Structures are given as C-alpha cells and as structure tokens.
Amino acid sequence: MELNDQKEALRGEHVLQYPYRRATGPILGRFFTEIRDHKRLLGVKTAAGQILCPPVEADPDTLEDLSVEDLVEVGPAGHVTSWTWLNEPRPGNPLEHSFAWALIKLDGADSALLHAVDAGSESAMRTGMRVVARFCDERNGDIRDITCFVPED
C-alpha cells in the first residue's frame, strides 16, 4: 500500500469552546448589578478626581484599590469619541445587522466605554455624536444588558 497525498484531504467543522466564567471584583460587580436592577450606569472616581467608566478595581495612577464608595452615576447618554463601522456582524455580536463599534464617553465620565451604536447606516455616524444607552428587557447582570447605544433624539 502506498500513501496517496494527491487525494483530497478530509475536512470538517471543528469547534473549540472555553466556557469561561470570570469573577468581577466588587466594583465591576456593583456596575453590572446596577445595570441589571436599575438600568443605571456607574463610573468610579479616582484619587486624581477622574471618573472612569467602565469602572476599574484599582486606581491607575496610585495602584491603590478603589472602593464601591467611589462609584458615581454617569450617563445614560454620552458622545462618541471614536468608531468603526461593521458591515457584516459576526455570531455573538450585540446586533445582527450592520452597526458601529464605538468608544462612548458617558456624560460625567472622563474615559470611554466600548459598545455598539445602532445608527442604521455608516453615514449617520459622526465622531462627537450624541448617543444614549438602550437596555434589554430581560437583564442577566453582564454587559449584554445594554442592547446597544442609539443616536439621541
């Protein structure tokens, strides 16, 4: 018997899955809890007085732990600081039709949150445009509880 490498190789679908569950820490835990229970967005105030949203567990300047006491309400509206248009969403993306991935600086925050903007078309997107969060009816306590952001009326 001879090995024939001219014959077409067999191929098949292969799916590799990692069922991760990540611990949030107290600050992000509160961030997701507030979204789920009250549709409220929180940022965290650092020692230098900056308000970061999404909040972080440690102060990026001093590296000291931040506390849930440092959380303040931001948004739910804000403006787009940067964006890219996605013509063909992939499985698992927040929307099934074309949308923009955008960095959104919520009102009251000094840093930007990455989320989807459902603007209808690329021509409707502008850096600096005003957007507002749209929340899901059924919320589970993660970032998908925000369906997307939409242009503010």
Next chain:
Amino acid sequence: MSEPNKPVTSVKTPISLHYDYSVGAGSSTFLRAIREGRILGSRCPDTGKVYVPPRLSSVETASPMRELVEVSDRGVVYTYCIVNIQFYDQVLEIPYAYAYIVLDGADSAIMHLIQECPVEEMRPGMKVQAVWKDRSEWTESMENIRYFKPTGEADLPIGEIMDEIRKKSHA
C-alpha cells in the same frame, strides 16, 4: 446567569472558535481506512518504525514515508491517566482512564479510552483490544472504536516495556 436581587460577582464570557479543519493527507488516509475498520500506519524507510496514524515524513529522519502498513486493533498500554475530576460537558462517569496504547505492529502510541476495567487495575503492560461500534455506524472517525478493553492475556513485563519505550522513544 445571575440570580435576581443577588449582587453580581461573576460574568459568563464563553469563547467559541469555529474551525474548518483539514486533517491533511496522512490522517485522511487513516480515517478513510478506519471507515472500513482497518487501522493504518506508515513505515519509515530508514528505521523501519511504523507510525500510527500515518505521517508524510519520518519524525526521526525526515524521509518521506510512502509505505502504508495495516496494524492490529490489539495492543499494549504504555502509560495512562485516570480522570477523577468532573468538568464542563463531560459525558463519562468518573473515574475513567485514558491510555497511550501501542498497537501490535506499531511503534507509536495512540490515545484512547479504556473501559471494562476498574481504574485501580490499570497498569503499564496491560494487553488491550478495541471495542468497535456496530459496522453500520462506521464513519471517517476514531470514534468507530468506542473504547479499548483488557484482553485478559498476560501483561508485557515492565522491563520489556522500558526497553521498548527506549527503542520507541523517537516514534
């Protein structure tokens, strides 16, 4: 999924990677044969060692390997691990053993499940044989072999295994 009214302490972030996977010429040959219930290896022209599943070139000498050899569905356990931990999506009842099995006529090991053998009785040198699915269910898949089970024959003596492992260490 978090429970309502309980503070969120973790989030699910599953990752799913979808591949269109090509197994290559060597394993395609192997899988087409296993559809027929045959197990193939390829022989190194320089050392004579038989690799299962077939490879296109020798691991030791890099020579092209063209000669295919049919090997037995019986072999010897060289080493094994016992799975004692429950994990996501697990279908087998713990504890169970996975073994490196060198099939008769082969110089490299394949890994497969051992059943019909209490894990306490697992040992290197144990002779095992394949338990196949019903012929009507055969596809191009190693799962045509459901598992390996002990044959009940006398073990390969441990000294011989060590010698064989030294000889086969490059296979």
